Amino acid sequence: MSPSRSPDHRRFEHDQVHHDDDSPLSIHDMTVAYHRKPVLWDIDYAAPQGKLVGIVGPNGAGKSTLIKACLDLVPRASGSVRIYGKSYKEQRRVVGYVPQRESVDWDFPASALDVVTMGRYGRIPWCIPPRKNDKEAALHALNQVGMGDYAFRQISKLSGGQQQRVFLARALVQDARVYFMDEPFAGVDAATEAAIVTLLRELRERGRTVLVVHHDLQTVPEYFDEVLLLNMRIVAAGPTSSVYTEENLQKTYGGRLTLLTEAAEAIARSG
Amino acid sequence: MRVSARSISTVLMGALLLGIVVAAPAGAFGQSDPSTHRSITDTRFDWPTWSSVVRVATLRDHNTRIVVLGTTLLGLAAGLVGTFAYLRRRALMGDALSHATLPGVAAAFLITGEKNLTYLLLGATVTGVLGVLAVLAIRQSSRIREDAAIGIVLSVFFGAGLALMSIVQSTSTGNAAGLNQFIYGKAASMITSDATMIGIVAFVVVTGTILMFKEFRIVCFDQDFAASMGRSVVLIDLLMMGFVVLTTVIGLQAVGLILIVALLIIPAAAARFWTDDLKAMTMFAGTIGAMSGWIGASFSALLPKMPTGAIIVLTAGILFLFSMVFALRRGILPEAVRRIRLRRRIALQHLLRAMAEIEERTGKPTPIDSAELVNMRSWTQRDLRRLTNRAKGAGLLTRKSWTELELTKLGRTHAQRVLRNHRLWETYLIEHADIAPSHVDRDADEIEHVLSEELIDELERALEAGQDIPPSPHDDTPDTARTMP
Structure with a gap:
């Protein structure tokens, strides 16, 4: 879907939403507002199956909000979201989520294993404590991210990178088909960064789709097959090789300056 | 669970010692002859006799047993649910709630005209919940932050309660005298039916908290993640606050509405010093709360003029101080x-x-x-x-x-x-x-x-280092300017 569709086109389509049932995530005409101030405008996007998708944009572009709106964590002012053709409510079991590391209090009384076990809570009924096989799954996931030795360590005694890996392990035990990760690379050491990249590629090999909010522009082409450039609206989306261009980045990050540059170019052309 | 038996026994031993230290002066004073008059006014403090201390400590009287059992269960419930209110940063909400119960107590008395505990506590629950809703409404609909909203609701509801109380006192024929106990707490005035009610409600809260342990844990740690898995954060929060409401209301009689919030916060905060494990923390908090309730009620039986709430909270405070200094895991001294x-x-x-x-x-x-x-x-x-x-x-x-x-x-x-x-x-x-x-x-x-x-x-x-010592990368001559860290 092209980001440069006319408003009229959108209006006509409004009542007969067309979602791609095979897409792990399809967003249709979504607008999100905080306190009536829109932060995301008219988002249309369909993620391809089995790809690593980077969500890139400046601070305040609405990257986290995009993820949260997809997961019903913030209300949508309009539009709809489908996971494999169904609403998020029906598809929770196939979705995994890695929130921003700073969103929780790491001084909370819990061990790494406790936190990872939380990934299984979704499939345990209310009022039933996690069982042995849940703990085993959690331990296995910790081993997968190279944190097996730290299972019983208090989470405040882990480094930032280790905490991030704990969050990833928690998403792994969700055993999802689509993953949403909010800045998993933020503030991590080189070893953790490498471990996360390996993990992402493993997930892709197993046919999972991963959407990752990412802030390091340098590594985007290396890490992601597909990129979604976001600045309150979708500036461009598609395969990294074709979409991740200097021009699109300018549009995403440039803000007012881009207008000036474009105007200057127009003047230069007319002259 | 990864809490050592050693640390549990340490806290229990410490608390026991503290209990003895706290109880000892009372016993010592009790031995001095209370019949010798030292004061000409009737406000003289009646120190208990040694034998009455023994009677209370060994729970010989039926009434003492009832009261002690009631407040101990209350402390246990407050410690357990308080742990989660504390971790969810909702502890001060309990303060607004408890102060907002006063108009309910007074109104219930004005309407029914009798001092029936069930009606009074029902009234307390109604206005208490209204108080919480008022805080939420102020926070939602304006730019006023939660701390200010709590301050506003707490004082306005309490003021309304005091006004109603004065009406009660001026209109009723003397049988309203005991209503003040809801402000400061008076465990000794409990009768068997009161204690039974406290016991039942405390049992509900304790059982509910244990059943909801998993849900409370995840909402306290990471509510977005809980919501992303389809857990209703609103429902879980409602249950948690519901337990806080129940605990507060049954605590009114024994602890009083001014200090009941302390029984929610202090045991949880003290328990945090002892462990990094949530299960152990709730158990510690429950134990500290229960001990505070027990000791406080015992003192209340010995010193009928002292407000029970104050003694319970002071006991909890001493346990907190002890934990802060000596707790092996996070205490200052270790x-x-x-x-x-x-x-x-x-x-x-x-x-x-x-x-x-x-x-x-x-x-x-x-x-x-x-x-x-x-x-x-x-x-x-x-x-x-x-x-x-x-x-x-x-x-x-x-x-x-x-x-x-x-x-x-x-x-x-x-x-x-x-x-x-x-x-x-x-x-x-x-x-x-x-x-x-x-x-x-x-x-x-x-x-x-x-x-x-x-x-x-x-x-x-x-x-890619071997096992040998690499040579020094800099000039290694003795450097007297070097400082010790």
Whole structure:
């Protein structure tokens, strides 16, 4: 879907939403507002199956909000979201989520294993404590991210990178088909960064789709097959090789300056 | 669960000791003859007799048993649910709630005209919940923040309650006298039916909290993640606040509405010092709450003029102070001991490294003159003497003569490992962190002592280092300007 569709086109389509049932995530005409101030405008996007998708944009572009709106964590002012053709409510079991590391209090009384076990809570009924096989799954996931030795360590005694890996392990035990990760690379050491990249590629090999909010522009082409450039609206989306261009980045990050540059170019052309 | 039995028994022992310390003066005073008049007014404090202390402590009277059981269960419930209110940062909400119960109590009395506890507490629940809803409404619909909203609701509802109470006092015919106990708490006025009700409600709260443990835990830690898995955060919060409401309301009679919030916060905060495990923390909090309730109720039976709430909260406060200072996991004292031990270890490692560097320069194991060592660092003669004595005690070196020291075999192994870690870290700083060779010595000085096995492994991998000691990357002549950290 092209980001440069006319408003009229959108209006006509409004009542007969067309979602791609095979897409792990399809967003249709979504607008999100905080306190009536829109932060995301008219988002249309369909993620391809089995790809690593980077969500890139400046601070305040609405990257986290995009993820949260997809997961019903913030209300949508309009539009709809489908996971494999169904609403998020029906598809929770196939979705995994890695929130921003700073969103929780790491001084909370819990061990790494406790936190990872939380990934299984979704499939345990209310009022039933996690069982042995849940703990085993959690331990296995910790081993997968190279944190097996730290299972019983208090989470405040882990480094930032280790905490991030704990969050990833928690998403792994969700055993999802689509993953949403909010800045998993933020503030991590080189070893953790490498471990996360390996993990992402493993997930892709197993046919999972991963959407990752990412802030390091340098590594985007290396890490992601597909990129979604976001600045309150979708500036461009598609395969990294074709979409991740200097021009699109300018549009995403440039803000007012881009207008000036474009105007200057127009003047230069007319002259 | 990963809490050692040792730490649990420590807290129990400590609390027991405290209980004795707290109880002892009362007993001692009780032995002085209460019939000798020291005061001409009737406000004289009636100290209990020793025999009455024993009677209360051994729960001999039926009434004491009832009261103690009731407040102990209350403390247990408050400790458990308080843990989650504390971790969810909702503890002060309990304060708004409890103050908002007063108009309900007064109104219930005005409407029914009798002092039936069930009606009074029903009234308390209604206005208490209204108070919480008012806080939420103010926060949602305006830019006023939660702390201010709580302050507004708390004082306005309490003011309304006081106004209603004065109406009650002026219109009723004397049977309203006991209503004040809801403000300050008076456990001794409990009768069997009251205690039974408290017991039942406390049982509901305790059972509910245990059943909801998993849900409470995840909402307290990461509510977005809980919501993303389809757990209704609103419903879980409602249940949690519901338990807080129940605990507060049944605590009104024993503790009073001004201080009941303390029973929600203090046991949880004290428990946090003892453990990093949530299950253990709730158990500690429940125990501390229950002990506060027990001791407070006992005192209330002995000192009928003292407000029970104050005694219960003071007991909890003493337990909190004890936890803050002595708790093995996060207490101030054990923390300080750990810091001192680390500083000593660092000083010892500095000594060993200095000796290893000298041996490296001379090329063979030799006795080392302590004058030479003094030059290596800014040690005073006294520092050095103390250090060498400690090292000698640990079997790391021997004294060859008055001034000459020599490393033992054990000491040399240690010293060479310390030197190697130092050099590895220096090399890493130069090669990977681009720090000037003239600076790395001091930087490495601070970090080499806290290098864990894992970090050293990583260092070795990063530097592809062998088992030998890398040569010094900088000029290694004695540097008297070097300071001890």
